[in-house]
Amino acid sequence: MKKFSVVIPLYNKRNYIKATILSVLKQTFSNFEIIVVNDGSTDDSLDQIKDITDSRLRIVSQKNAGVSVARNTGIKEANGNYIAFLDADDYWNPDYLETINSLTVKYPESDIYVTAYRIVLSKNRINYSNDSDEVFDDCMLSYWETLKNRYEFVWTSATTIKKQAIVDAGYFTPGEKVGEDLDMFARVAQGNPRVAYSTKRCVDYNRSAENNARVSVRVAFPNAYLSVLSFEMENPKRTREEIESIILKYDKKMIAYIFTLILSGERTKAKSVSNEWNPDGHRNLYKVMLMIANYLPNIIIKWVFSMRLKAF
Structure with a gap:
């Protein structure tokens, strides 16, 4: 074998x-x-x-x-x-x-x-x-x-x-x-x-x-992966350090998801997802920025969010 x-x-x-x-x-x-x-x-x-x-x-x-x-x-x-x-x-x-x-x-x-x-x-x-x-x-x-x-x-x-x-x-x-x-x-x-x-x-x-795949997929929605992360956030077997890492990854994926929704023209969906997402700490600023971006032209959005993950 x-x-x-x-x-x-x-x-x-x-x-x-x-x-x-x-x-x-x-x-x-x-x-x-x-x-x-x-x-x-x-x-x-x-x-x-x-x-x-x-x-x-x-x-x-x-x-x-x-x-x-x-x-x-x-x-x-x-x-x-x-x-x-x-x-x-x-x-x-x-x-x-x-x-x-x-x-x-x-x-x-x-x-x-x-x-x-x-x-x-x-x-x-x-x-x-x-x-x-x-x-x-x-x-x-x-x-x-x-x-x-x-x-x-x-x-x-x-x-x-x-x-x-x-x-x-x-x-x-x-x-x-x-x-x-x-x-x-x-x-x-x-x-x-x-x-x-x-x-x-x-x-x-x-x-x-x-x-x-990073450029061929229009909307970055990792549905199955987000489901696993959501489950593990509430898993009592996870340590505080593990949960912090899981939440960080979840928030990163949500930022990418909402961002690509906006760029693809699905702005109503982007608003709905943003309203349902409740990030922790300083990442709440990204939620605010994404909600503002929902009303801006795409060319400006791309410029503003070109470094969107640098703060993580």
Whole structure:
């Protein structure tokens, strides 16, 4: 049995998919399989990889059903004990799986394993998920406390999870267009909150890629994820520190949701959501600013809120 099954959902990524797959085939740790789930691509994405003949690569095609269903298909097809997620426009360093494998050996009590990553905003602009260049590993006891990070600590293409933990959590929620990965990670954490991690930056998150979900979705409404966060806010098992992180993440997602509602012209809906949202502390100022923005032209809104999350 393969230790790792690499699941790559594919929809119209002709300019990236070959390099993505090759980044996996260059891994220094070789006990893996790759499952590419072609989710009804309408471009020639499959033609770009037809000359890759490695026996570890398997392609499964389905009618377009969305990224959650595509990942679920890959998980169900997987032979590995661990599911390593990789989006079709992101890339791994050659030592990603080796680093993850080391974590699974060192911290078997965890279900979630992650590394740090680079955020490629453009050819000449790169951010990092962690602030320090120091390389070390550890096992964090609470996934919920990671929610206070500026960037997602547990992020799709840098995350590997035990297959059984995903099955127990109920897989990805079909139909979700935003935050479907965060929703599933959080439900896995409800069963086991430990997160084993390495600060080594082993992944490139290609945020400038065409058809990136951040720009292809008109309204950023992570319905399933917000439901999990709402439940955990009231969970008596959570510590004060955990609840503070959960509320912070919830408020960030609400800001993005209302902001995109305004930009998309759904201003009545934006007003209704704003009225129902009750943020804590200084984040109430964001609610006031969003309610004012609801009456301004979009060009001004974009300028005012271009740095909207800097204060968090």
